[in-house]
Amino acid sequence: MSASVAHATETMTDLPSQERAGVIGVHGVTKRFPGVIAVDNVSLTFHRGEVHVLLGENGAGKSTLVGMLSGLQEPDEGHLTLNGHKARLASPSASLEAGISTVFQHSMLVPTLTVLENLTLGAPWHERPPRARIAARMEELKREFALSLPLDAVVGELSLGQQQQIEIARALLRDSKVLILDEATSMLTPQGAQELGERMQQLVRSGLAVIFITHKLAEAYRYGNRISVLKQGALAGEMGPEELKAMSEEQAVDEIVRLMFGREAGTASVENRKSTARDSIVLKVEGLSTQGDADVMGVRDVSLALRAGEIVGVAGIDGNGQKQLAEAMAGQRPLIAGHVELEGEDITRASVAQRRRKGLRYLTDDRLSEGSVSAFPISENTVLKDIGQPPFWVRGVERPQRIAQHARDLIARFSVRTPNEMTPIGRLSGGNIQKVLLGRELSGEARVVVFNKPTYGLDLKNIETSRQRISDIAERGLGVLLISTDLDELMALSDRIAVMEGGRIRGIVENDGSGEALRLRIGRMMAGEEDHKQATP
């Protein structure tokens, strides 16, 4: 028996009627990871002829759900159905055989091969369809879905939009019945996104079911026939075609914002920290722009000022330029425009080390590969950004005793749980690595600390401790720029919150304690909508 759609299927009549309809369904599925319920008792049916949009904040469970449909993981509880039959998708090839193709956010193509080679990749050489057959089929796809691809072009030389078309073409050549597009528009131009939206409609008209994951509300409304919202793993709400048709775009967006970002009635909101902001400006950024990378968004025309003792939060769905902004401030990413001032001094052209010495510190979200060298002892990691500098190096000679003492002090001050300072940092837990990195950034005369997702991936106790430390840092008079995808965290800690979307700042709001209304206002901007001051809970 093939590993696919476990042929241990039940007959349609064995299943409740609501499970029969639709090409694919998940029924009461739950998936747990250590410390988190990623998907919590979710039931959904994906129908032929429909673009079904999945929405939800970072961490809501969308990828985990898609992982179940694409055979990357199986549910701990609940089951899947295909055409009304109970089914198992135990591997990616089982999912493909069942007619489900997934186009992931990051291209799965081989950039050095041609379009034709990529289209036939994976098929054993003796089964590869001849070029003439593919060319003929591509002509059909061009007519039907406006998929126009130069078969002999090398994939790496094509635009991201064209590369995505290859993946869609590959799914169609396989006769897929379900096409999953995971954040497929995030790196496309508005024009490219619109073309994809139109193409999705053509695809569903030809009988496919499309599952479309996006973070942008306008796209969800314009291109979706049905919208489901996930929140903390559970299904927060679903809007079917009739309901959507009866709503204006504005009404639909308001409802989705409420489902995505609203709080359940009766949920206690987190208490806001008392502001410790002073008058003096410690960091000023004006008109800052940076280039992105191949599939990373750049930053456009960002201006903000940070006062001593102030925490300015930066909200946004992951990947909207936040990391690039932090890197540009830290001097790790070149600017194409704008300038940066630290306590009135222009540091636009200063190197990473110079900025650090002047007191501008940066805590990366990538603790293990960018922030530390995991095989090196904690001691070496505490001076990683001070190599060659006194007091740890004197006239080019390393002072191991001095470094070890510095590391022992840091371990004691930040309560790092480790046998001793010689333990490789990679052996510590996430929370303890974070403490070492924070200790490193705060040593010497720090004036401004830029945090990128400081509590991401930590357990609850370490999250609390980290937030308290951030609050203490501001209280000591340092300026803090706090980048986070967690709105609760930002609302609990920040004086003001800047919202980034599409590499730009959509708006900067005072965290004035207006709770739910402010939450929805920020959520709207995160999802690509204009600021809407009147948003009501």
Ligand SMILES: Nc1ncnc2c1ncn2[C@@H]1O[C@H](COP(=O)(O)OP(=O)(O)OP(=O)(O)O)[C@@H](O)[C@H]1O
């Ligand atoms: N392999 C894993 N191991 C541990 N935890 C995981 C794993 N995969 C996901 N999680 C956790 O499960 C939760 C749901 O994650 P998931 O990636 O499904 O969310 P998402 O809605 O796709 O988010 P995003 O928009 O950021 O991609 C998160 O808390 C995440 O940290």
